[in-house]
Amino acid sequence: MIIGAGYVGLVSSACFAELGHNVVCVDTDSEKIKGLNQGIMPFFEPGIKDLVSANLLAARLQFSLSIKDNINNVDVIFICVGTPPKKTGQADLSQVFQAAEEIGRSIKQYAVIVTKSTVPVGAAKKIRKIISANYHSEYDVASCPEFLREGTAIKDFMCPDRIVIGTESLRAREWLVKLHEKIECPKILTEIATAEMIKYASNAFLATKISFINEVANVCELVGADVERVAEGMGYDKRIGRAFLNAGIGYGGSCFPKDVRALHHIAEENGCLFQLLKAVIEVNSQQKWLFYKKIKTVLGNLEEKSIGVWGLSFKPETDDIRESIAIELIEKLIEDGAKVKVYDPVAMANAQKVLGDRVGYCFSAAYAAEAADALLIMTEWDEFRNFDFNILRGRMRQQVVIDGRNLYDKAVLSSLGFNYLSVGRQ
Ligand SMILES: NC(=O)c1ccc[n+]([C@@H]2O[C@H](COP(=O)([O-])OP(=O)(O)OC[C@H]3O[C@@H](n4cnc5c(N)ncnc54)[C@H](O)[C@@H]3O)[C@@H](O)[C@H]2O)c1
Missing domain, CATH: 3.40.50.720 (NAD(P)-binding Rossmann-like Domain)
Incomplete structure (x- = not known):
């Protein structure tokens, strides 16, 4: 059963x-x-x-x-x-x-x-x-x-x-x-206690990798390095591995945020200050606001700006929007007066339960970007990764793409006339 x-x-x-x-x-x-x-x-x-x-x-x-x-x-x-x-x-x-x-x-x-x-x-x-x-x-x-x-x-x-x-x-x-x-x-x-701990420790470690590479990305931006190449170079080391070294807007979903906080709480309850986990949580909660700052830097006042968002689920291949960073950022965009149009291959119905009629729901990725002042990439769906940006040339109000998942090659998008910003890259 x-x-x-x-x-x-x-x-x-x-x-x-x-x-x-x-x-x-x-x-x-x-x-x-x-x-x-x-x-x-x-x-x-x-x-x-x-x-x-x-x-x-x-x-x-x-x-x-x-x-x-x-x-x-x-x-x-x-x-x-x-x-x-x-x-x-x-x-x-x-x-x-x-x-x-x-x-x-x-x-x-x-x-x-x-x-x-x-x-x-x-x-x-x-x-x-x-x-x-x-x-x-x-x-x-x-x-x-x-x-x-x-x-x-x-x-x-x-x-x-x-x-x-x-x-x-x-x-x-x-x-x-x-x-x-x-x-x-x-x-x-x-025995049972060890089994229960293995799960928390595993998720907390994966979340730690994500927060670690996000901090590395933030330093990369300051020193002129490329976090994608750094992650590649690190990943070949078998002791490190490439998985979960993807810089971006931080981890979300129904498991990592809650499990990391739960392990931190378990440690605290038992008199242990799990300082590393405290930092992992803090880094993750600030990462999305660094991304948001980029949007504001490029667009200035968001009042009446039209913004297209690709991706609503907390990760690709699911319609789960629990603790999705995309949703949190969209809430902030709405609060700041932006007009938001969204597209996700499968998570639109779930998102609608939360966002209601405060955003426009688009039937295609291209339509969400149409006439927008900026396009934001929130979830790394293959559909977005493989998107032909030629289609969007001349169709946006400002050709701005701000990528929270590092899906594209800056040289390619620049050659098509897009102002392209990503995380931890120049
Ligand atoms: N979602 C994941 O990717 C994932 C992966 C590994 C572990 N987990 C863990 O597994 C657990 C379940 O996660 P989920 O994402 O499947 O949750 P979920 O919310 O999708 O599903 C929980 C289901 O349990 C049902 N339910 C609640 N109380 C019940 C009861 N008393 N009797 C019968 N049914 C009841 C709910 O109606 C719901 O359908 C969580 O502890 C989660 O941390 C989740």
Whole structure:
């Protein structure tokens, strides 16, 4: 059983079913469950619709609103509900505890209850306490944190870099090893606290790489270096690697911001000042405003300026706009009086829920840039990377492109008459 039909729960359900397991995926959102039973996906993720449809057809996958009605004969239960941040940065575990309560009230026989949601160390103990309040027979709790990335979630699930299995009994470990046996990758078998920490430490490290290269980019601008070549030169060093050394407007999304803050909070709660993480968070929150400053430097007063924005999702290949920096910057542009027109290949509907009619929604990238005083690049979709700027020549009010993702070659855009600015390059 998988509890939660979000990005992690739905992908896990479809993939476990594809691996031959019988899966029931439970969510409290009746619209979502109704849609899934009709083959309507609640979000955009490459390949998910086909995988869900094939496994529904093969009767290995079911969707339901009820834990109680489906828990009989279930061997493993994955909790994949949201763990959003509280104002303090602490992870809000109310969805996890609600699921645990329901499990405690419904369970009738041994099962391994696993958190796949990202939860702080100690969560498994609290889950145990909640379940044991109602269920007095044998069961195990465990932790298998999920590392999939939106946009490549199915591949990440099926061919992961590693699987982390945190358990407190041999029986639970054997169940989970068997469950994952068809997935070939290193398996880290450990205790629960370590498993929970591996997830936070991994995300915090990746966020650190991003903030690090953004700081390097800011120095590059001052000294006349090119951050893209610096990252390339660094990346060939196997101890460093090229991934996550992309300078830009900072990290967003539903995971990095909250997980970095949560780890910082966990450290603080335990009397440790995780100074590096504090800096990572600060650098990330200032990076987008450095970009904003560039816009103001070029355009001056934004009142009545027309600005085209390419990209709304927090990264390409997803429609997820949670903590998307694009949305935050657009809010500021609107506040400063700019007229904003946006385009994103898949995230427009989600963005509309937040931005409403305060921006114009365009059916193509070119249309968003038409007659604009500047075009801003916020998300590195391939559609933007491969865009032929010849199309835009003479169609913008000012031929200004300010690129928050370093997608283009300045020489090429300059030769077409564009004033091109990017991050950490001349
Ligand atoms: N999204 C990612 O890329 C990603 C990657 C790795 C780990 N994670 C972690 O996985 C967890 C889930 O993330 P997500 O992005 O899939 O979240 P999500 O918000 O997309 O999905 C959560 C789902 O859980 C459902 N839910 C909430 N309470 C419930 C309950 N009591 N019973 C049944 N269903 C319930 C919600 O209706 C929702 O559909 C988080 O802890 C997140 O940090 C996310």
